[in-house]
Amino acid sequence: MLVKPSPEDTRDYKFKAKTTYSNLPTSVDLTLLLPPALDQGALGSCAANAGSVALRFLYKKQIAQDWLPSRLALYYVTRVYMTGDAPDEDTGCYLRDLCKAMSRYQLPPEIYWRYDISKFALPPPFLQADELAPAPLVEYRAVNRDEFSLKSALAERNVVIVGIAVYESFMTPLVASTGVVPMPKPGEQCLGGHGCLLIGFTVSTWVLRNSWGMWGKKGNFTLPVAYLTNPNLCFDAWVINKAIES
Numbered sequence: 001m002l003v004k005p006s007p008e009d010t011r012d013y014k015f016k017a018k019t020t021y022s023n024l025p026t027s028v029d030l031t032l033l034l035p036p037a038l039d040q041g042a043l044g045s046c047a048a049n050a051g052s053v054a055l056r057f058l059y060k061k062q063i064a065q066d067w068l069p070s071r072l073a074l075y076y077v078t079r080v081y082m083t084g085d086a087p088d089e090d091t092g093c094y095l096r097d098l099c100k101a102m103s104r105y106q107l108p109p110e111i112y113w114r115y116d117i118s119k120f121a122l123p124p125p126f127l128q129a130d131e132l133a134p135a136p137l138v139e140y141r142a143v144n145r146d147e148f149s150l151k152s153a154l155a156e157r158n159v160v161i162v163g164i165a166v167y168e169s170f171m172t173p174l175v176a177s178t179g180v181v182p183m184p185k186p187g188e189q190c191l192g193g194h195g196c197l198l199i200g201f202t203v204s205t206w207v208l209r210n211s212w213g214m215w216g217k218k219g220n221f222t223l224p225v226a227y228l229t230n231p232n233l234c235f236d237a238w239v240i241n242k243a244i245e246s
Contacts, residue, residue, distance in 0.1 A: 002044030002092020003163045003193040005235035009096065015141035015239050017152035028154040029200040029207060033057065037219020038071070040211040043117040044092040047195035048075035049211035050161050051098050054197060054240055055107070057159050058138065062242045069107035071115050073124035077101045080123075088121040095163050095195060095236040099140035102240060143237040147229055151201055153239050160198035162208070162228065163236035166191045179216030181223050184233070193235065198228070 034057060040049045052071045060066045075093070079085045082097035113124045143153050143160055153160050167184035168191065175181055184190075200207035205222040213219065228234040 002090070003047050003195040003236075004092060004094050005163065005193065006094040006096035012096070012142040013139070015143040015149065015153055017149060017156070019152040019155045021148065024148070024151055025155055027200070027202045028151070030057075030154065030157070030159060031199060031207070031209075031220065033060070034159075034199065034209060035068070037209060037213060037215075038115075038211045039213035040071075041115075041117050043075070043120055044090045045071060045075040045117075045120070046211050047093050047095055047098045047161070047163075048072075048078060050195045050197045050209075051078075051102055052107075052110070053209065053211075054159050054161055055102060055138070058240055058242065061157065068110045070110045070113040070124060072117075072120055073105075073107045073113050074098070074101060075120060076122075076124055077105045077107075081105070087123070090120065092193075095161055095238055096142075098161070098195075099238050099240060103138050103140055138240045138242060140238055140240045143239055145229060145231065145234050145237050147225060150198065150206075150228060150237060153237075154198065154201060158239040158241070159209075161195065161236075161238045161240070162198050162234055163193055163195050164223075164227070165233050165235070166194045175221070176215055179221035181221050181227070183224050183227060198237070201225075 038049050040046055048071045051074050052069045055069045078093045078098045078101040080087050082101050083093055085091045143149050167188040169182050169184055197209040199209050206228055208221055210219055
């Protein structure tokens with residue numbers, strides 16, 4: 001859990017919903033369009049795991065290709081090239097920096113730079129994979145963290161990369177088996193920031209994809225609607241899309 005709240009930046013482009021209140025569905029579930037949940041292991045790469053799955057989802061939706069960009073490569077370029085951290089520092093990242101990395105760098109497929117966390121400090125072999133990877137550059141948009149904006153993004157078949165604050169109640173055996181995360185209670189300790197993927201909603205809950213293997217409900221978990229609309233509990237939300245050529 002090493003995601004840090006992105007500093008405010010007035011230059012951010014905002015997601016603009018095409019959906020209206022009147023035609024917003026009561027539920028969305030993008031689970032069946034996603035591969036099985038990934039496992040980040042003992043590395044603070046939750047954001048890169050979420051970003052790689054979001055890119056895979058985008059490639060499949062817009063260019064009909066289904067391949068996973070290297071999570072280690074994305075984690076490396078975000079930390080080292082975007083944030084300026086040392087290669088051997090498992091520092092996590094800002095989600096805005098993650099999105100910038102996805103927009104600027106062509107990432108090799110994971111089959112060419114596999115997720116071996118002992119190699120997280122090594123520069124990824126971009127040149128070996130560039131000719132093999134379509135890797136279109138992407139544009140990114142900040143999503144307002146209100147119920148309508150988040151639900152509209154999902155209704156328009158976007159997954160949303162979110163940063164959330166994780167409290168002690170998130171880490172219980174019950175949540176690990178059911179995936180049902182409650183609102184934190186007064187006095188609970190915040191354990192840190194976590195990056196994950198928002199993939200659906202119902203009337204009362206959000207559905208999210210984690211990167212802890214089969215933790216929760218086959219890798220997914222739910223949050224009360226009020227969790228993501230609380231700025232103290234959700235500090236970032238981003239969608240990516242294929243860049244429009246000028």
